[in-house]
Amino acid sequence: MNFRTLLTLSVLCAAFAVGPARALTLTVEGQPRVTGPAAVGGLAWLPGGLRAVCLGNRLLVLDDKGHISRLIPTGEVACQSLSVNQAGTLAATSAGGTLNVWRISDGVRVAQQLDGLLGGFGFVSDTDLLLATPTGLDRLNVLTGARQTVQNTPVNTLFVAPDGVRAVVGSVVGTGAAGRGRVQLISTSTLAVLSGTICDALCVPQNAQFGVSGQTTVVRAGSVLLSLREGYPSSVVVRGLSASDPASGFPLPDSSVLTLIDGDVESRDLQTGRKERQFPLQGVLAQPVSLSAQERISALTDSGDLLSADLTFRDVQRVALPAALMGGGEGAALLPSGELRVGVTSVAGGFAAVQAMNKTIWTLGVLSEERQEVGLLSGGTVRVLTSVASAEAAPARLSVNHWGNHALLWTAEGITVVSQANGKVVAALKASALNLAPAVLTASALTLSPDAARIFVLPANAAPFVYTREFGLSNELQGACFRDQRGLLGLT
Secondary structure, eight states, X not given: OBOOOOSOOOEEOOOOOOOTTOOEEOEXXXXXXXXXXXXXXEEEEOGGGOEEEEETTEEEEEOTTSOEEEEEEOOSXXXXXXXXXXXXXXXXXXXXXXXXXXXXXXXXXXXXXXXXXXXXXXXXXXXXXXXXETTEEEEEETTTOOEEEEEOSOOSEEEEOTTSSEEEEEEEESSGGGOEEEEEEEETTTOOEEEEEEOSSOOOEEEEEEOTXXXXXXXXXXXXXXXXXXXXXXXXXXXXXXXXXXXXXXXXXXXXXXXXXXXXEEEEETTTOOEEEEEEEEEEEEEEEEEOTTSEEEEEETTSEEEEEETTSSSEEEEEOOOOOSSEETTEEEOTTSOXXXXXXXXXXXXXXXXXXXXXXXXXXXXXXTEEEEEEEETTEEEEEEEEEOBTTBOOEEEEOTTSSXXXXXXXXXXXXEXXXXXXXXXXXXXXXXXXXXXXXXXXXXXXXTTSOEEEEEOTTSOOEEEETTTEEEEEOOSOEEEETTEEEEEO
């Protein structure tokens, strides 16, 4: 699939020696294009027409043009599930058996639960998550950490409506060969059963889509698409689906169901399943999908577009999934998913930053146990040289000198210089050695001279200066600073 770049590349590059003209270049900008598959593990609407997307091991917030307004690394494992609260302030993601809750405004993780593989989760209020565990349902306040078991009946799947008022739960009735699957629509406040059915055999719900009112849902369970409506018996919308057929459906206000099956979009009667209309739109993927309160559907297409459409599919808007470089240079590209591309070679996610210089590719891993690994990429494999301490609110940043043989990393604690030749740390300075407060250092731009003997420090709101590894602090750099909304771009 082909994706067009939607963002301008803003990559920190190494500094050249400060000559008579005092020219110090920090960034280059361009419009590179990259291609490749998208690993979208979750999709949800946010207030204001924004969308949250789990893409690889990143949580992205996109505007209606597909531009990234927030990028949150979710860990070393790809994000598999996504739920956002109705206020659009918190997002919960699942990866590798770990549940994380992120504050969308600044990307700070506010809660983490190591529960193994949950059967599902979703916000039932702006602060509370409902969790499906092997022993039942738990309610978790993500701000206080208070957790309460609200139901002791084992649940294998859970899908919560966007407004948090209702949910679909899956469970097993009977044991052994006589066991059958049960699918129910419940109230998340009282846990009362509002509708449900028992399958002829074991059937585990794969997805559930709610109408705007939340009173009706369409569930893929086994070989059928089921409709569950509050106060009414269940009905079968589509039968005979094979296990390899992706399928989902949205209940519409006119008592019909919009089905997405094998790339086709159709309208069917909610009670009988009779096909009423096929829309002239193909290639729409059945998962992941999301319906906004303004009755707009968001879905992916097999061509790699992120689609937004009204319920009639007359107003269809498409944007390319973000594939802008988040770092790189000289043929190396870091995608928002965390995947690294070097030519035709792909390296799985787990990267926070990448910079290539003079045929050397330096990598910075995502935050893990309060540390980030620094490595060199060669032949599709990363050789880890060292790691630096960092924090979620202030992760490490990476810059490479012009010759590519030294990397500079800095956090709120200080700076570290690593040599390519021996893979060792050749300089380590605390923030106090630069006469900078930790917060000021974090917000500064830093880069190395070609010989790695000088460190140029350019604070966001102060005069830039140079630090020499031999003589310490030097005079302030005099000249005109060029800035834009992303910070300092150059000094002349």
